[in-house]
Amino acid sequence: MALNYIWIFFFLIAFVIGLVKLIFLGDLEVFPEMVNATFEMAKTGFEISLGLTGVLTLWSGIMKIGEKGGIINIISQLIGPFFNKLFPELGKTHPSYGPMMMNFAANMLGLDNAATPMGLQAMSEMQKTNPSKDTASNAQIMFLVLNASGLTIIPISIMVYRAQLGAADPSDVFIPILIATFCSSFTGLIMVSIYQRINLWDRTIISYLSGMLILVAGLIYWTTTLPQESLSLYSKVFSNVILFSVIIAFLLLGIRKRINVYEAFIDGAKEGFSTTIKIIPYLVAILVGIGVFRASGAMEYMISGIRWCVEAVGINSDFVGSLPTALMKPLSGSGSRGMMIDAMKTFGVDSFVGRLSCIVQAGADTTFFILALYFGSVGIKKTRHALVCALTAEFVGIIVSIFLGYLFYH
Secondary structure (H helix, E strand, C coil), X not given: CHHHHHHHHHHHHHHHHHHHHHHXXXXXXXXXXXXXXXXXXXXXXXXXXXHXXXXXXHHHHHHHHHHHHCHHHHHHHHHHHHHHHHCHHHCCCCCCHHHHHHHHHHHHCCCHHHHHHHHHHHHHHHHHCCCCCCECCXXXXXXXXHHHCCCCCCCHHHHHHHHHCCCCCCCCCHHXXXXXXXXXXHHHHXXXXXXXXXXXXXXXXXXHHHHHHHHHHHHHHHHHCCCHHHHHHHHHHHHHHHHHHHHHHHHHHHHHCCCCHHHHHHHHHHHHHHHHHHHHHHHXXXXXXXXXXXXXXXXXXXXXXXXXXXXXXXXXXXXXXXHHHHHHCCCCHHHHHHHHHHHHHHHCCCCHHHHHHHHHHHCCCXXXXXXXXXXHCCCCCECCCHHHHHHHHHHHHHHHHHHHHHHHHC
């Protein structure tokens, strides 16, 4: 619903500004430029979707190999004790754990749309044991907030968009995205734990969180000691090593389980292909709306107004070009994705704003959309503290993303 109003807003504001320019400023080119923008952005949306189709098909196939190879069991063994403490009301063998793990795994690989079916299934399984059917349970809130915080380890989709738009190294945003999403997820976890009185000083929780914090803190410290050129080089090398290692690990899992790896890949690839076909209309629609909005001059007016306010308080305003992506993110994944692509096309895919928009895009997830979709799918009306916790996590993710953008690329 939010995206519906946003889309209408783009066209109406563009039309009003176009009329003002035509009548009062005599700008005869404004409406031809707006119409041309509809054709150009529709073409861009389709071309980008085609590129995404290939890569999402590939990674959905790899994910299916991992699933049949037992990756869920491995993840369960690794983080099962941690999850049992975060979801105490579910017990140790709740049927929601399977789809929940796959949902988190797909999100970690940046396969947003592939994660949704598993997330809905997990929410449905938790609803079966929810004593109050119209009120979100503690477990459902914890799952939703961790989901909305958008933890991304390998941002496949974003790297595909960067590659499609000609980035010199599509994976050079890997480390900043990893750090930003970790901070967002960590904030969401703490917020929910405070509301639900989960003992964060429990030995198991402390052990897991301490390990993750030490890893991320060490990564941040290490990156601050490197010169800019070395930082970009190491980010590039480690990103690609990790990506290829994931593929090899999943293949080895499939071989160990003696499954038909090729057939498993084909099954998953078919699912990925179907998912990407569904994305095309949404991406074309939002990009056309944004294109018209920008062609009318409305986007420039909005950014200039924000930049003036930021500079008035003495803050460097180079990050302002990425704010449309940040502001759209809580409302719509398609909308923020379109804003990110628009920023890369406008400022340059390897520009500071282009890269920062990618980090912001991955720094959190679509809070309002996820809340409406996941809770709405099981008839939950009373969301309790879910929205406050998710938005706080998202805000922290955006702030950290901006900081990392300056650290890595400014």
